[in-house]
Amino acid sequence: xxxxxxxxxxxxxVDAGDTVFYAVTVMARERVGAVAVEDKTLKGDLQGIFxxxxxxxxxxxxxxxxxxxxxxxVMTSPVxxxxxxxxxxxxxxxxxxxxxxxxxxxxxxxxxxGMLSTRNLLSNKVEDLERQLDSMDQFxxxxxxxx
Amino acid sequence: xxxxxxxxxxxxxVDAGDTVFYAVTVMARERVGAVAVEDKTLKGDLQGIFxxxxxxxxxxxxxxxxxxxxxxxVMTSPVxxxxxxxxxxxxxxxxxxxxxxxxxxxxxxxxxxGMLSTRNLLSNKVEDLERQLDSMDQFxxxxxxxx
Numbered sequence: 112x113x114x115x116x117x118x119x120x121x122x123x124x125v126d127a128g129d130t131v132f133y134a135v136t137v138m139a140r141e142r143v144g145a146v147a148v149e150d151k152t153l154k155g156d157l158q159g160i161f162x163x164x165x166x167x168x169x170x171x172x173x174x175x176x177x178x179x180x181x182x183x184x185v186m187t188s189p190v191x192x193x194x195x196x197x198x199x200x201x202x203x204x205x206x207x208x209x210x211x212x213x214x215x216x217x218x219x220x221x222x223x224x225g226m227l228s229t230r231n232l233l234s235n236k237v238e239d240l241e242r243q244l245d246s247m248d249q250f251x252x253x254x255x256x257x258x
Numbered sequence: 259x260x261x262x263x264x265x266x267x268x269x270x271x272v273d274a275g276d277t278v279f280y281a282v283t284v285m286a287r288e289r290v291g292a293v294a295v296e297d298k299t300l301k302g303d304l305q306g307i308f309x310x311x312x313x314x315x316x317x318x319x320x321x322x323x324x325x326x327x328x329x330x331x332v333m334t335s336p337v338x339x340x341x342x343x344x345x346x347x348x349x350x351x352x353x354x355x356x357x358x359x360x361x362x363x364x365x366x367x368x369x370x371x372g373m374l375s376t377r378n379l380l381s382n383k384v385e386d387l388e389r390q391l392d393s394m395d396q397f398x399x400x401x402x403x404x405x
Binding site: 229 | 313
């Protein structure tokens with residue numbers, strides 16, 4: 112299964128030159144905890160991500176003004192990314208290993224396709240494991256010892 | 259297994275009369291996305307929780323000053339809670355149903371024991387399901403058809 116089926120697609124995107132206040136408005140409207148950041152002066156490639164945690168640690172805690180601060184000055188950058196070919200297992204291992212909560216998924220030309228969260232990945236893995244257990248239960252019922 | 263083994267214990271706690279700026283400092287130091295809120299003028303019972311999302315939506319988006327705003331004015335309240343007797347399954351069902359990311363765990367006297375996150379619950383469930391699958395695999399290898 113493609114990671115895009117698990118991810119938030121399309122990703123919410125802001126420009127590196129947008130204000131923190133604008134980015135927070137986008138995050139609230141899209142009900143997401145992170146937005147991808149591109150830079151229209153740099154052909155729109157991914158520059159980083161901006162997350163709820165960045166709002167808390169780099170804006171509120173450092174006493175910056177949300178209307179006077181640009182996303183490029185407080186975003187998380189550089190960031191790890193996944194491609195359409197990355198498996199859910201690889202993505203989860205990377206995110207748990209590096210303590211990432213969000214992972215942007217890029218297309219082959221570098222375009223931003225979606226945003227994956229550990230929460231979505233873990234939910235998906237729970238469903239997948241439950242399906243495997245169900246089918247083993249079925250197998251044991253039909254063909255197993257004492258079946 | 260007690261929910262307390264999965265939760266963040268002890269919970270990070272602030273007072274309803276603390277400032278948002280102070281609460282964010284606690285969240286940063288404890289590396290958590292939510293703190294429990296008690297009120298020392300009300301015998302220390304749980305008043306609500308204050309989360310990264312509250313920082314984003316009720317402080318930054320509503321243009322409040324973090325040093326001039328009290329937690330009681332922007333916290334999430336009332337909140338659902340769990341007890342030590344709540345099972346992981348019950349907690350996860352409640353949190354997914356109500357779209358909660360954090361759930362405080364209270365002792366029988368109402369004291370705040372820990373803070374559960376959907377992420378911790380899902381990680382725990384993945385581990386649990388993987389153990390079940392492993393033991394079914396072992397069973398099939400040792401006793402199952404063709405074993």
